[in-house]
Amino acid sequence: MMRLIGRNLSPYARRVAIAMTLLDVPHEREYLSVTADPQRGLEVNPVGRVPALQLDDGDTLIESGAILDYLMDLVGPAKSLIPPHGKPRRDCLQVMAIACGVLDKAVNAIYEVRRRPAEKVHEPWRQHLLTQVAGGLAALEARAAAIAAPGQWLLGQHISMADVSLGVMMSFLGVMLPEAVPAGRYAALENFRQRCEALPAFQAHPLETP
Ligand SMILES: N[C@@H](CCC(=O)N[C@@H](CS)C(=O)NCC(=O)O)C(=O)O
Known part of the structure; x- marks a missing residue:
């Protein structure tokens, strides 16, 4: 297996x-x-x-x-969570890319503090990373806010890897880098995170305590 x-x-x-x-x-x-x-x-x-x-x-x-x-x-293409062709595929991969870019920068910002002695943390670099995180989050907030109707997902009727990546990203930030997602700043993303976390597939894989 x-x-x-x-x-x-x-x-x-x-x-x-x-x-x-x-x-x-x-x-x-x-x-x-x-x-x-x-x-x-x-x-x-x-x-x-x-x-x-x-x-x-x-x-x-x-x-x-x-x-x-x-x-x-x-x-196979009928079950795939990444559309096989055209704009839906492009959009899916782009949302995944932004979400992973945010995560990469967030993980680096976390490592900067957790994996270095306090006197070796370079605050300007950490701030630069947080600015990159905020840039990605603003782009993703716009995508989440543009979801056409309640119950729909980023690409329409069906859940895709764009949705999964976004939901997972938001939950990770909330636990590991809360200063990047202060309450109220990314309302659509926060709402989206709650929808994702209510799904059985998300609940089957809960975050461990850090
Ligand atoms: N681009 C990689 C990122 C994987 C990654 O950075 N994983 C982290 C855990 S969140 C890790 O293993 N970090 C340990 C390290 O880089 O030393 C992927 O998408 O799989």
Whole structure:
């Protein structure tokens, strides 16, 4: 059986886990924290990060985007959570790119504080990262606010990886970098996060305590 490695506190791992649940792809899970066990991280991924997905044939995939690409190919275009063609596909991949860009910058801002001695935190760099996070969030807030009708998703009637990535991103920020998402600043995104977290597939993969 496939084995997904990485805990849900990693938003990259969590979006893969939620996708596997939405797609009914059977798998087992290893809730690895690379902070707690960097050696295991290097065993499962040459660059020591999560997620990694071990396949039945012995291959191991890394990078959440590449793992999702594999999963969508596996289930085929009718079930895929990434539209196969045209503007829907482009929009889906662009929302995923902005959400992952925000997460990359947020993770770096968190590491700046958590992985360096206090006297080596470079505040101007951390502020630059937070400005990049805010830029991405403003773009995503506009997308979430433009959802056509209650109950619809970013690409229309059906949930896609754009939605999953956005919901996961917001929950991660709320727990790990709350200063980036102060109450009231991103109302549409906050509302969107609550809708996502109410879904059984999200509830199946709750965030661990940091
Ligand atoms: N672009 C990668 C990012 C993966 C990533 O940065 N994962 C974090 C956990 S949230 C990690 O393993 N960090 C450990 C490290 O970089 O040392 C993906 O989408 O899979």
